Amino acid sequence: MGSATREALASSKKALAALPTGALTLSTGEDLFAAGRIIGESAQFRSLLGDPSTEPAAKKALINAVFSAGLGADALSLLTAITTAHWSTPDELLAGIEEIALRVVAATVPAGTSIESELFAFGEAVASDAGLELAIGSTLGSPAAKVSLIDALLEGKASEQTVVIVRHLVQQPRGRRIAELLGRAADIVADAANQSIATVTSATPIAPEQLARLTTALGRSYGRELKINQIVDPTILGGLRVEIAGDVIDGSIEARLNDLRLRLAG
Template sequence: MGSASREALASSKAAIAAVAPGALTLSTGEDLFAAGRIIGASPQFRGLLSDPATEQAEKSALIRRVFGDDLSTDALSLLTTIASATWSSTDDLLSGIEEVALRVIATSAPADLSIESELFEFGEAVSSDSGLELAVSSSFGAPEAKVALINALLHGRASEQTVVIVRHLVLQPRGRRIEELLNTAATIVADTKNQSIATVTSATPIAPAQLDRLRVALGRTYGRELTINQVVDASVLGGLRVQIGGDVIDGSIESRLNDLRQKLTA
């Protein structure tokens, strides 16, 4: 993301904080997702909004003309702020709308709801079934069929917030794989709560008490609360592999054997 887009995103996130507490709802985020898909579907529309030569007032007027009768007051205000900013590219603009929508939905969720954990669980289910992954990812699938599939898969198994997020991601993937889509969304949702996500991979399940101790220790190191996603993978042989953002702490036996092989062949 270019420097102009980083500034635009910062101002867009600040606009969320300016809304009265409790005013942002799931519907606000859903409205923003829908508007982002409409903008994304029109090259001319998104081109005008992301063109630095287009005046801010012109962008604002365009947004209000197209969406004024269809969006809630808060959603329209946020979308106007986002679209009026200067973005480095059309894709950055769409990413900005998506991120603000995700943050709004995270803000509107009950305090005890872990959207990021639900997204992780859905991702694990999809990655374990190639047919399912193809069904939700294929560019040839009808949007209505994808929505129906997501609704069927998550009904009674995930919160309404997670269903809304996943539906949007499969409707507007923008060239991203489903795993990337879900990981990015979960990271943004966690960050809204000033948390990060640690993915812990081990050969066998880790006891909850051990996971909690690991979470506390890593949280002290990184200076923020962590949500732990546990992955069981027999290929790691033993030990742990921990990934937090771009950081990887690999203490698995598999990693040590690989290091040994490299030293022997050097």
């Protein structure tokens, strides 16, 4: 991420924070996702908005001309703030629109609902079925067919917010695999609630009291509340592998054996 993008993302988050939280709706997030897809489908449109030499006033006029009739007031305001900022690349502009849309959706989640957990569960289901992963991730399938498949898979099993997010991700993957799409979305949603996600892999299920101690210790180390995703993988033999905020803490027996093999081979 370039320095221009970091500044643009920060200003976009400020524009979001300036809106009354209670006024944000799921439709606002859907509008932003849809606008991002329209911009993404036109290389010329995307390049013009992502060009630092294009004056902010010209960008604003273009956004109004294309979207004023189709977007709600809050979505249009946010889209204008995002697109008139100076992004390092057009692709990072698209990523910025997606991130702000994710944060809007996160703000509409009902109490007691964890869309991070729902995204994780869906990712695990897809990863366990090669045919399903191909159907969702293939560049050959039409976006409409993928959306229909998502609706069939998640109907009655996930919140509206999760369905909206997954629908968007499969329509605009931007070269990313489904696991990366879902993982990045979950990280942003968690960050919107001042949390981070830790994925803990163990050979057998972790006892609740041990998991609580691990959560507390990791939270203290990283300075924020954590959401834990658990994966049971017998192939690691024993110990734990923890992935959090781009860090990997691998204390599994598998990792130790591999390290020993490398030492012996050397």
